[in-house]
Each structure stands twice: as structure tokens, then as C-alpha cells.
Amino acid sequence: MIPKETRSQLALDKFAASQPQLLDEIKDLSAKEQEQQIQWAFDDQAEEQGIEPWELTLELIATSPEELRAMRLEVHQEVAETLGMSWEEYCSFNEIEP
16 A cells, blocks of 8 residues: 555646646746645645545555555544544444445
8 A cells, every 4th residue: 555655745746647738837837836736726626526635635546446445444544533533433423334
């Protein structure tokens, strides 16, 4: 599985590579401004799909449906821990099948 620390950048890189028109439009901007524009376009894409940016990240980097499911569950488990909820309670509340 892809390490959590590299997931966002890998997804942004894949997203940018699939957007040649965007890359052409922002080519004259500074590197920082280019990164910002790519992030905004990425967030807009997630919104258009009706999903959160973290979900689009996982969809772009997963190499199989099984890996996508495992990474999604991992994120949900972290959220449950952060909220102080038991995994069973969290799954029930969010209609997730572990």
C-alpha cells in the first residue's frame, strides 16, 4: 500500500498529468502558483464528482479495488479514533461495512 505521507502529492501529480490544458494555462506562473492552481482544480474535480478531496486522492492512486477499499477503511478508522468513537459505532453511524 502507498505510504500515507506520499498519497496527496502522488494524486496531485497524476491529476496534473491528466490535465494538459490546465498545465498549459498555468505554465507561466511561479511554481508555487502552479501548485495552488492544480490544488484548486483538484478540489473542484472532487466537488464535481460529489466526493471529498481525500476520496479522489485514493481513487487516483489505488492500484486495485482492494487497495482502494483498504485505504478508505484506514482513513475511516483514523477518523473514528480522532472522534473517540469505537470502530463498530463509527461503522454503524456511517453505514460502513468493515
